[in-house]
Structures are given as structure tokens and as C-alpha cells.
Amino acid sequence: MTGQPVKRSYAGAALDYLGARYVGVGPEECSYTIQAIQIPMRDGVELAADFYKPELPDKQAPVGLIMIQCCYGRGAGISFPNARVFAARGYQALFVSTRGTYGSGGTFDPGSNEQSDSQDIVVWMRQQPWYPGSFATLGPSYLGYSQWALLHDPPSDCVAAVIPVGPHDNAWHAWGTGSFRLDRASWSDMMSKRDAERGSFLSRLSSIPGLSFLQSSELEEAVAGLPLEASLQKYFGDKAPWLFEYLKHPNVDDAYWTSRRHHTALERVKIPILLVSGWYDTFTTQTMHQFKYLRARGVNVSLIVGPWTHVQGSGLYSMPEIMDFLAEHLAKSGKYNRSPARVFISGSQEWRSMPTWPPATRPTTLYLQGNRGISSERPAQDASPEETFVFDPLNPTPIIGGNQMSSGGRVDDSAYADRSDVLAFTSEPVSEDIEVLGIPTVHLIHASNPPFADLFLRLSEVDAQGVSHNITDMYRALDPSRDTSQPLKLDLQDCAHRFRVGTRVRLIVAGGCFPMYARSLGTAEDRLRSDKTVPQKHTVTVAGGVSQLILPVGAAV
Structure with missing residues (x-):
């Protein structure tokens, strides 16, 4: 027709x-x-x-x-x-x-x-x-x-x-x-209400991609509920059947x-x-x-x-x-x-044209230190050996800004440094500009008890006023059978940022990023189908410079 x-x-x-x-x-x-x-x-x-x-x-x-x-x-x-x-x-x-x-x-x-x-x-x-x-x-x-x-x-x-x-x-x-990315639930909620354009003005707005902040608190409660799959099933009913296929695979x-x-x-x-x-x-x-x-x-x-x-x-x-x-x-x-x-290029707030991406860079290693420092100086073998924190699945570390579906972006993430379930390794003010172009990598000697755990890493910049803003991050559910004597090699997402003189480099290490990802419950049971939770103690070894942040640094600017 x-x-x-x-x-x-x-x-x-x-x-x-x-x-x-x-x-x-x-x-x-x-x-x-x-x-x-x-x-x-x-x-x-x-x-x-x-x-x-x-x-x-x-x-x-x-x-x-x-x-x-x-x-x-x-x-x-x-x-x-x-x-x-x-x-x-x-x-x-x-x-x-x-x-x-x-x-x-x-x-x-x-x-x-x-x-x-x-x-x-x-x-x-x-x-x-x-x-x-x-x-x-x-x-x-x-x-x-x-x-x-x-x-x-x-x-x-x-x-x-x-x-x-x-x-x-x-x-x-x-x-x-x-770990399951939970924006699939909020997107599915939006798509299950796609006929809302024939409803009220507010419901029409809530169906527009990127405006899912207008969704009801009931979805937030469903995402926070345990067991997760059952909680989502109660919320969605027979709507969004594809979401439950995602969960099954x-x-x-x-x-x-x-x-x-x-x-x-x-x-x-x-x-x-x-x-x-x-x-x-x-x-x-x-x-x-x-x-x-x-x-x-x-x-x-x-x-x-x-x-x-x-x-x-x-x-x-x-x-x-x-x-x-x-x-x-x-x-x-x-x-x-x-x-x-x-x-x-954030930091310098400029656009730059290049023949390719990433450009040629040199790896620059910063070492995680005791007392939550980070420096180009390798710590001594007998320095403070480790830093620890505890991730509680019932009070999961929240996502602040970053690569979210309907909000996020570059935000003030200073609150991470005040949380007991986060390690915020922070450098002294840099003495010369450092331009990071490409994928930062973290080598981490890490263990958790119990071994069922996740890691969230973020690279941020702390300005001269002490305010931190996010640059790039990553998330991984860890293999519980991994050899914890060997470093985890974790790639963050591509970024382009210039640390100006007087700013500081910060590496955030946490055990969750909720509700962006389904949290680790700390048990061998399926994180989607269990309501049993165990807090996880994370230990990061820093003595001798075994844990490192490796930055792809461009030519002198």
C-alpha cells in the first residue's frame, strides 16, 4: 500500500x-x-x-x-x-x-x-x-x-x-x-513502551533515546533487586522478551x-x-x-x-x-x-587532525605506591606492600559519569576518593604537560577473597583546586581461577587528554560500577539468578613497582 x-x-x-x-x-x-x-x-x-x-x-x-x-x-x-x-x-x-x-x-x-x-x-x-x-x-x-x-x-x-x-x-x-551491561534493561524498557507516542506528552518524551532519565523509579528498584533476573521478570512481565534471551546467553x-x-x-x-x-x-x-x-x-x-x-x-x-x-x-x-x-583533546580543549588513530606514542610507566600514591619512581621492595578495600554487593560502588547510555559524560568524580570501597591512587602535580593519546594499560597484581570479583578502573585528572574529572575507564569480571601471582593486564578505553602542568594523575580501582554492570555477588552462584551475597576484600600489591599504569604519551607539546 x-x-x-x-x-x-x-x-x-x-x-x-x-x-x-x-x-x-x-x-x-x-x-x-x-x-x-x-x-x-x-x-x-x-x-x-x-x-x-x-x-x-x-x-x-x-x-x-x-x-x-x-x-x-x-x-x-x-x-x-x-x-x-x-x-x-x-x-x-x-x-x-x-x-x-x-x-x-x-x-x-x-x-x-x-x-x-x-x-x-x-x-x-x-x-x-x-x-x-x-x-x-x-x-x-x-x-x-x-x-x-x-x-x-x-x-x-x-x-x-x-x-x-x-x-x-x-x-x-x-x-x-x-558481566551483563544493565543499560540493556533500560533500553528494553524504552523499547517496550514504544507505542507511548500515542500517550501523554511525558510518556512521549520518555520514549526518546537519551531521555531515559524520565523512566520510573520502579525500574531502578528492579535493577537493584535480587535475584536480578527474577526482579526484572517481575517488572517486565511478558514485555521485552528479548531481554531475557540476552540474560540466558x-x-x-x-x-x-x-x-x-x-x-x-x-x-x-x-x-x-x-x-x-x-x-x-x-x-x-x-x-x-x-x-x-x-x-x-x-x-x-x-x-x-x-x-x-x-x-x-x-x-x-x-x-x-x-x-x-x-x-x-x-x-x-x-x-x-x-x-x-x-x-x-580534553585538557587542552582543542581539536586535532591526524593521519590515523592512534598516533605514534611512547609508553610512559607510572608505579602505584603505598599510601595510594602514583609516581614515575619505582617503589622499593620493602615499601608498603599492598592496599586493600572491600566491595559490598548490597552497597555497590556507583557509576559516576562515563560511558552511560542516557547520561554520563565528563563529570566531577571526586566522590570516589572519599569512598572506603575505592582505591584512588593520585600523583603529585605534574611538572610538564603529558599528552595521552590511545589506550592506557594497567598491570595489576591483584587478589580477592573470595575470588569471585570484578574490577572497575578509571583514569581521571585532578585539577589545581582538587576536583577530579574522569577521562577513560574499563570493567572486567575476573576469572576466579586466575593465577594471582601474575599481573592482570587491563586495557582502558581509547582517550585523548592532556594533563596540564599542575594537574595530577589519578587511577581509580574499585570492585563495581553499578548500575552500569550487574554486580559481582562474591559467590560461585550465577550473579543473575542468586540472592546470596558475600563482600569481597580486594588486595592490590604495590611493593617493588609490580602494579603499574602505562600511558601512551605523544610527542612533546
């Missing part, structure tokens, strides 16, 4: 004008029409879509076609940065709702159908009279995941892709640390995840790709992996990383670059005159 094309309304034109000013793109070139259509899939399901057609002078063809797949609806808020802004500049755009969402038939099962459905959309597009012979894909977050699913088997007529904050591997995000290599992992796309794709991320995005680790892997293969891939959270990194602050990228690789009417990597 296909509707009649509808001209853009005056209200829509006003929204587009104000939105374009906000994202910093040039003036419009035309208006456009929107046509509601249904796209048949191979199994008989039909997907709802809107086709945006620019209103151009006679005989002037659109400059290109953009395909977008989205599970968050097709309303003005989500369609502006993904379709409307391009349609007003001469592009056709096909904006498709994911199976089981917002008018599309079938059942929503996150990540499982995008690979086949996206191929069917392409087959259908090729049969349309308006199809120009090639297309690009675009969209952030889940929309980016849908692009990787398509690129698992890249169509020959797909000529470019713009993928902001987009994961390619759902298993990696859910279970890559060994902690092994990322389980066959369940096969259709939800698209590393094969990184191995096969050859087209130009623009990646956008933020240092505090939920999927930064995956985006950086994508760039490095594609770059090593010789793919024409570009990277932008700003001081952004997930929502901020979704393309809103990089629209001029996206326009230039599409002008070169789709419209064939311009050039993307930017370096392959453009990153924001």
Missing part, C-alpha cells in the same frame, strides 16, 4: 529551518514531499516507511539516495537529522521502520532480522522508478547497527556509509566484560548471538565510511575497533571523536562533515577535505 506524496507543512519547514541552524549546515536548496509506503519482505511481512523526495526544478535529478533503518519511529524529532535535513538539500531519503516497530509488521527482536530485512529493502528499492542506481546508508546507534547488518553482505550499489555511535556486535556490548560465542554480530562486515566492506563517536559514548570501544580494523585493511574510513556522550555523538555536532562526506561519495559534487582522524 502506498500513500499520496504530501508536501512539507509550514510547521515542518520552520522545524527544518531552526534545526539546520542548530546543526550548522548551509541554506536549503528545495522543499520536499513525504510519501508513506509499505515494503514487502521475503516472508510476507511489510515494513512501514516514508519516502522523501526533493522538489527540484524540472529535469534536475536528486543528488543521491539515502537509506535509513530506524526502530525509534519516523516522527519529526528523529527524522530531521536522518532524512529531512538531507531532503531539503536535494537528496532522496528512504526512512524505514524496523520490523515490529511503528507500523512495520512482524515481531521486534533486536538485531535478529536486520541482516535479511536490509537486503530485502535494497531489492525492493532497485525495482522502483525513482531508484538512481546507487545509494548510501546513514544513521546513529541502532540505525548504525542496522547499517553494519546490511554490510555483512555489502550490496554492490551501496557506495558510502555514515555510522555515528553505531555498534556492530550486540553480544560484545551486552556481555563483553563478562552470557557466552558471546553462543549461536544465539550469531545473527546479532557483524564483524564479517568489517572484513568485507570496501566503500568509504565515516565513523562518529564521543569519548563518553556507550559504543566508543566498538567504533575505535571499527576504525582501526578498517584502516588496517586499507578501507577509506574517516573518524571524528568529540567530547560527547551517546546522544551528542549521534551526528548533531558533526552534520557539516556528514554533508561534505556525502557530497563527495554520493552526490559526487564536493570533497571531504579532512584528515582521516579528527579528535578532541
Whole structure:
């Protein structure tokens, strides 16, 4: 079923004008029409879509076609940065709702159908009279995941892709640390209420990605409840059944995840790709992996990383670059005159262009000291031998800022240093600028009693006023059978930060990061299905310099 094309309304034109000013793109070139259509899939399901057609002078063809797949609806808020802004500049755009969402038939099962459905959309597009012979894909977050699913088997007529904050591997995000990432519960709650757009204004707001802080305290209580799975089951009932499938499959290599992992796309794709991320995005680790892997293969891939959270990194602050990228690789009417990597350096608060990421660096070792110090001087063998703390599962160490789904970012995390369940190793003020570019690594001689425990590490900066701000971090559920006489080698997330003269380096060591990850209960029982908890005493050995923070330091600045 296909509707009649509808001209853009005056209200829509006003929204587009104000939105374009906000994202910093040039003036419009035309208006456009929107046509509601249904796209048949191979199994008989039909997907709802809107086709945006620019209103151009006679005989002037659109400059290109953009395909977008989205599970968050097709309303003005989500369609502006993904379709409307391009349609007003001469592009056709096909904006498709994911199976089981917002008018599309079938059942929503996150990540499982995008690979086949996206191929069917392409087959259908090729049969349309308006199809120009090639297309690009675009969209952030889940929309980016849908692009990787398509690129698992890249169509020959797909000529470019713009993928902001987009994961390619759902298993990696859910279970890559060994502990379940609990933003899958808050995201599932949002998606289980996706019909809220027909409800109250508040419920409509709560369904917008990035605004999950409007969710009820009942979900917070459910996430904090034990046993975790049973507590979530009580809250969700028969809603969000996919969440409980996630919980059943902690092994990322389980066959369940096969259709939800698209590393094969990184191995096969050859087209130009623009990646956008933020240092505090939920999927930064995956985006950086994508760039490095594609770059090593010789793919024409570009990277932008700003001081952004997930929502901020979704393309809103990089629209001029996206326009230039599409002008070169789709419209064939311009050039993307930017370096392959453009990153924001926190501390110095500057953007820097680079031929690749990470740049050449030298490892600089800082040693953890007794009395919770950290220094370039190796401590003596007979120095204070160890530092300890206790993690209590019933009062878990909270997450403060960082790479959260709907909030987080760079924040004041000074409170960590005042907690008894945290070790905050802090240096003296640095005497010269230190620029960290890449992945910091921690070598840690660590033991826990009982051995069932997790580690959360964070690199922060303490300013001259004694206020600490986060830079990068990591999380890992530890192997209880590990050899504790050997150092754990733990990589933090990529970062770009300059420690200015007078600031101090801080390494946070904790046993939890709640409610970002399901906490360790301290027992051999399943952390998702047990309510038995045991506090865990963590011991970090520092004597002789066996525990170290290794920073990738750039050339003198």
C-alpha cells in the first residue's frame, strides 16, 4: 500500500529551518514531499516507511539516495537529522521502520532480522522508478547497527556509509566484560513502551533515546533487586522478551548471538565510511575497533571523536562533515577535505587532525605506591606492600559519569576518593604537560577473597583546586581461577587528554560500577539468578613497582 506524496507543512519547514541552524549546515536548496509506503519482505511481512523526495526544478535529478533503518519511529524529532535535513538539500531519503516497530509488521527482536530485512529493502528499492542506481546508508546507534547488518553482505550499489555511535556486535556490548551491561534493561524498557507516542506528552518524551532519565523509579528498584533476573521478570512481565534471551546467553560465542554480530562486515566492506563517536559514548570501544580494523585493511574510513556522550555523538555536532562526506561519495559534487582522524583533546580543549588513530606514542610507566600514591619512581621492595578495600554487593560502588547510555559524560568524580570501597591512587602535580593519546594499560597484581570479583578502573585528572574529572575507564569480571601471582593486564578505553602542568594523575580501582554492570555477588552462584551475597576484600600489591599504569604519551607539546 502506498500513500499520496504530501508536501512539507509550514510547521515542518520552520522545524527544518531552526534545526539546520542548530546543526550548522548551509541554506536549503528545495522543499520536499513525504510519501508513506509499505515494503514487502521475503516472508510476507511489510515494513512501514516514508519516502522523501526533493522538489527540484524540472529535469534536475536528486543528488543521491539515502537509506535509513530506524526502530525509534519516523516522527519529526528523529527524522530531521536522518532524512529531512538531507531532503531539503536535494537528496532522496528512504526512512524505514524496523520490523515490529511503528507500523512495520512482524515481531521486534533486536538485531535478529536486520541482516535479511536490509537486503530485502535494497531489492525492493532497485525495482522502483525513482531508484538512481546507487545509494548510501546513514544513521546513529541502532540505525548504525542496522547499517553494519546490511554490510555483512555489502550490496554492490551501496557506495558510502555514515555510522555515528553505531555498534556492530550486540553480544560484545551486552556481555563483553563478562558481566551483563544493565543499560540493556533500560533500553528494553524504552523499547517496550514504544507505542507511548500515542500517550501523554511525558510518556512521549520518555520514549526518546537519551531521555531515559524520565523512566520510573520502579525500574531502578528492579535493577537493584535480587535475584536480578527474577526482579526484572517481575517488572517486565511478558514485555521485552528479548531481554531475557540476552540474560540466558552470557557466552558471546553462543549461536544465539550469531545473527546479532557483524564483524564479517568489517572484513568485507570496501566503500568509504565515516565513523562518529564521543569519548563518553556507550559504543566508543566498538567504533575505535571499527576504525582501526578498517584502516588496517586499507578501507577509506574517516573518524571524528568529540567530547560527547551517546546522544551528542549521534551526528548533531558533526552534520557539516556528514554533508561534505556525502557530497563527495554520493552526490559526487564536493570533497571531504579532512584528515582521516579528527579528535578532541580534553585538557587542552582543542581539536586535532591526524593521519590515523592512534598516533605514534611512547609508553610512559607510572608505579602505584603505598599510601595510594602514583609516581614515575619505582617503589622499593620493602615499601608498603599492598592496599586493600572491600566491595559490598548490597552497597555497590556507583557509576559516576562515563560511558552511560542516557547520561554520563565528563563529570566531577571526586566522590570516589572519599569512598572506603575505592582505591584512588593520585600523583603529585605534574611538572610538564603529558599528552595521552590511545589506550592506557594497567598491570595489576591483584587478589580477592573470595575470588569471585570484578574490577572497575578509571583514569581521571585532578585539577589545581582538587576536583577530579574522569577521562577513560574499563570493567572486567575476573576469572576466579586466575593465577594471582601474575599481573592482570587491563586495557582502558581509547582517550585523548592532556594533563596540564599542575594537574595530577589519578587511577581509580574499585570492585563495581553499578548500575552500569550487574554486580559481582562474591559467590560461585550465577550473579543473575542468586540472592546470596558475600563482600569481597580486594588486595592490590604495590611493593617493588609490580602494579603499574602505562600511558601512551605523544610527542612533546
